[in-house]
Amino acid sequence: MEKIINIGEYIELAVDWLTDNFAPVFDLIKNVGNTSIEGIEWLLVTTPFYVVIALIGLLALFKAGRGVAIFSACGLLLIYLMGFWVETMESMALIVFSTVIALVQALPLGIWAAKSERVERIIRPVLDLMQTMPAFVYLIPAVLFFSIGKLPGAFATVIFAMPPAVRLTALGIKQVPADIKEAARAFGATNKQILFKVELPLALNTILAGVNQTIMMALSMVVIAGMIAAGGLGEKVLEGINNLDIGLGFESGLAVVILAIVLDRITQALGQSNKKKVVSLSNIFKRK
Amino acid sequence: MDAGDIKIEVKELSLIFGKKKAQALKMLEQGAGKAEILEKTRCTVGVNKANLQIKTGEIFVIMGLSGSGKSTLLRCLNRLISPTAGDVIVNKVNITKEDNKALLETRRIEMSMVFQKFALLPHRTVLENAAFGLEIRGEDKEQRLQVAQEALESVGLKGFENQLPSQLSGGMQQRVGLARALANNPEVLLMDEAFSALDPLIKSDMQDELIELQEKLKKTIVFITHDLDEAIKLGDRIAIMKDGVIEQIGTAEDILKKPASDYVKAFVEKVDRKAIITAGSLMFRKPNTVTLEKDGPESVLRKIRESAFEVLPVINKNKVFEGFIWLPEVLKAKKQNAESIKDFITTTCPSVYPEVTVEEMLPLITNTKSSIAVVDEATGRLLGVVTQTSLVIESTRFNKEEIVELKEQASEQ
Ligand SMILES: Nc1ncnc2c1ncn2[C@@H]1O[C@H](COP(=O)(O)OP(=O)(O)OP(=O)(O)O)[C@@H](O)[C@H]1O
Ligand SMILES: [Mg+2]
Numbered sequence: 001m002e003k004i005i006n007i008g009e010y011i012e013l014a015v016d017w018l019t020d021n022f023a024p025v026f027d028l029i030k031n032v033g034n035t036s037i038e039g040i041e042w043l044l045v046t047t048p049f050y051v052v053i054a055l056i057g058l059l060a061l062f063k064a065g066r067g068v069a070i071f072s073a074c075g076l077l078l079i080y081l082m083g084f085w086v087e088t089m090e091s092m093a094l095i096v097f098s099t100v101i102a103l104v105q106a107l108p109l110g111i112w113a114a115k116s117e118r119v120e121r122i123i124r125p126v127l128d129l130m131q132t133m134p135a136f137v138y139l140i141p142a143v144l145f146f147s148i149g150k151l152p153g154a155f156a157t158v159i160f161a162m163p164p165a166v167r168l169t170a171l172g173i174k175q176v177p178a179d180i181k182e183a184a185r186a187f188g189a190t191n192k193q194i195l196f197k198v199e200l201p202l203a204l205n206t207i208l209a210g211v212n213q214t215i216m217m218a219l220s221m222v223v224i225a226g227m228i229a230a231g232g233l234g235e236k237v238l239e240g241i242n243n244l245d246i247g248l249g250f251e252s253g254l255a256v257v258i259l260a261i262v263l264d265r266i267t268q269a270l271g272q273s274n275k276k277k278v279v280s281l282s283n284i285f286k287r288k
Numbered sequence: 289m290d291a292g293d294i295k296i297e298v299k300e301l302s303l304i305f306g307k308k309k310a311q312a313l314k315m316l317e318q319g320a321g322k323a324e325i326l327e328k329t330r331c332t333v334g335v336n337k338a339n340l341q342i343k344t345g346e347i348f349v350i351m352g353l354s355g356s357g358k359s360t361l362l363r364c365l366n367r368l369i370s371p372t373a374g375d376v377i378v379n380k381v382n383i384t385k386e387d388n389k390a391l392l393e394t395r396r397i398e399m400s401m402v403f404q405k406f407a408l409l410p411h412r413t414v415l416e417n418a419a420f421g422l423e424i425r426g427e428d429k430e431q432r433l434q435v436a437q438e439a440l441e442s443v444g445l446k447g448f449e450n451q452l453p454s455q456l457s458g459g460m461q462q463r464v465g466l467a468r469a470l471a472n473n474p475e476v477l478l479m480d481e482a483f484s485a486l487d488p489l490i491k492s493d494m495q496d497e498l499i500e501l502q503e504k505l506k507k508t509i510v511f512i513t514h515d516l517d518e519a520i521k522l523g524d525r526i527a528i529m530k531d532g533v534i535e536q537i538g539t540a541e542d543i544l545k546k547p548a549s550d551y552v553k554a555f556v557e558k559v560d561r562k563a564i565i566t567a568g569s570l571m572f573r574k575p576n577t578v579t580l581e582k583d584g585p586e587s588v589l590r591k592i593r594e595s596a597f598e599v600l601p602v603i604n605k606n607k608v609f610e611g612f613i614w615l616p617e618v619l620k621a622k623k624q625n626a627e628s629i630k631d632f633i634t635t636t637c638p639s640v641y642p643e644v645t646v647e648e649m650l651p652l653i654t655n656t657k658s659s660i661a662v663v664d665e666a667t668g669r670l671l672g673v674v675t676q677t678s679l680v681i682e683s684t685r686f687n688k689e690e691i692v693e694l695k696e697q698a699s700e701q
Contacts, residue, residue, distance in 0.1 A: 177407070179403055179404075179405050179407040180407045180408070180409065182368060182403070182407065183401065183403055183408075184420075184424070185395075186366060186368055186395060186400070186478075187400065187420060187421040187425075187472070188392045188393070188394075188396030188397075188421075188424055188425065189424045190392065197409075197420075197424075201411050202410070202411065204411075
């Protein structure tokens, strides 16, 4: 079919212009980013596997309960036994880095969107676009700006994983009852005091639900980023596909699933732990 | 009125919600009403040229139907809403002209607010909630928790410090709200329908306690309600609002006897007749009682003598209401040397639940000479008695014809 409008051309022009004029900036970002990711990776890989498993198991035990703790420990052990430990830790490092960067941007943005209707009107379609665009598409600008490797992987991951955190932060803050905010104002609270003493604490559970989703999306993107040499489990999955190696494909896929379940259950529990405390206390009260 | 006595003065205060404020304000000055302004400018008049003076140490009640502008007027006093026109003067300082910093200070030091739906922080304990105002003010932790603790004790919440608001009943949550306001030790308390969300009995308790506290603390209280009963009980003076206009300011007596407009008259009558005045609010609590299983004729006789009533309510050991015992019956029982008064009590007598209104109780007194027992709906326990005298006093607010009519209706049934 003949092209009548060529949007792609303009996008290309824009990306070209950016890479031509801001090359040093991109290089700096790349260096700092890669160093950070490798730092996290180094930490995870050099720590003995049983220590990592024990720490994650304990975290699960205290925050999510015994079931999740047992599953996490067994699952991670299985990953180790299958021989995917290093790849898994590489993926973890990428997830941790991307999630932190995504949240650092998403939280203020979400707060801003909750406060200003205009900002929300602008942000919402952008978020829709970011979330519905096929994930692979982000790999293209990532490669153009930063060529291949871990940081472009993280770049694509951040874009893909950010929207839920922005949305849920905004939602959480908007849901804070107006009368509680009014009460704070009536006692002479400044905007900053209202944000930190009322809005953020009351929105915390919703925000943590957003964090959970961001982590899950980061995980799925990290696997895709294997295509641009970001390393980790993604590369193993890709290798399995390329060589039509069903065994490798299945094993690496299984490792991804285990990692996903572990991360999901633990972060979900973090969001609910303060709620649970309230519930169980009130039960005690009722029984009296 | 001596100027030194005036804590809060509101002068020609108007507040308009909407975009075309200037146009609406102009119309307001030319005397247009709320409906007309809404139609022409799509602006809502919240408050319409209000003037009032609130004296130091009084409970000033603002009353009116829903949407009459009570909350809006109250929020102008601490400028949660900034007035469109007019002045609010607190302690001789014009709040409407204060800059942001001075305004924060005013809210932190001079005025505290209590809210209809409590507005407590759900993630904080009762103690931390009570200390909230002090925290905002920047007092150090130890100091503020101690002051909050004292405030909690003053509203009877000792022992609940470490609970969360959701673990408390509505009445107790509002005590926390009150403690939070008192902890700041402000001169002025702004209370927006503070007791409206509570059950009638608890509401009445809270009103009593507020009066008691006020005797000690002597704050200046601005209290909003749509309940005439509450206004009369609490208010040293009452302002009645309609469509943003203050229709009348005066004591309860003034307003009941000399309503300034037809609206006030209708309001007072309507509220009266629909009788928010209930058995629960009218009843005499903790009356002398006779316990069926315990008291024999002798001891009943002594109790009757002590209480100077001719008749006493009878309850069983579970405090469930059984009936009334009359003096002649006791004497009869004594004469017959009866062991128990069981066969002598009158059991065919009316009893009502606390939320029954005066209007509904009136027909009951035609068939009996005794008081009316007020019992708990769930347990049947005796809560109190409403004497005929107090019913008659209440009902003199009705026309004579109406009383006759009610009595006739009752006897037809
Ligand atoms: N934020 C707002 N925007 C527009 N109109 C408002 C706003 N707040 C209140 N109003 C309008 O102003 C008028 C006065 O409202 P206000 O809340 O002061 O009444 P009220 O007497 O406190 O009523 P209620 O007993 O229901 O609390 C009403 O007509 C209301 O619809
Ligand atoms: Mg109101």
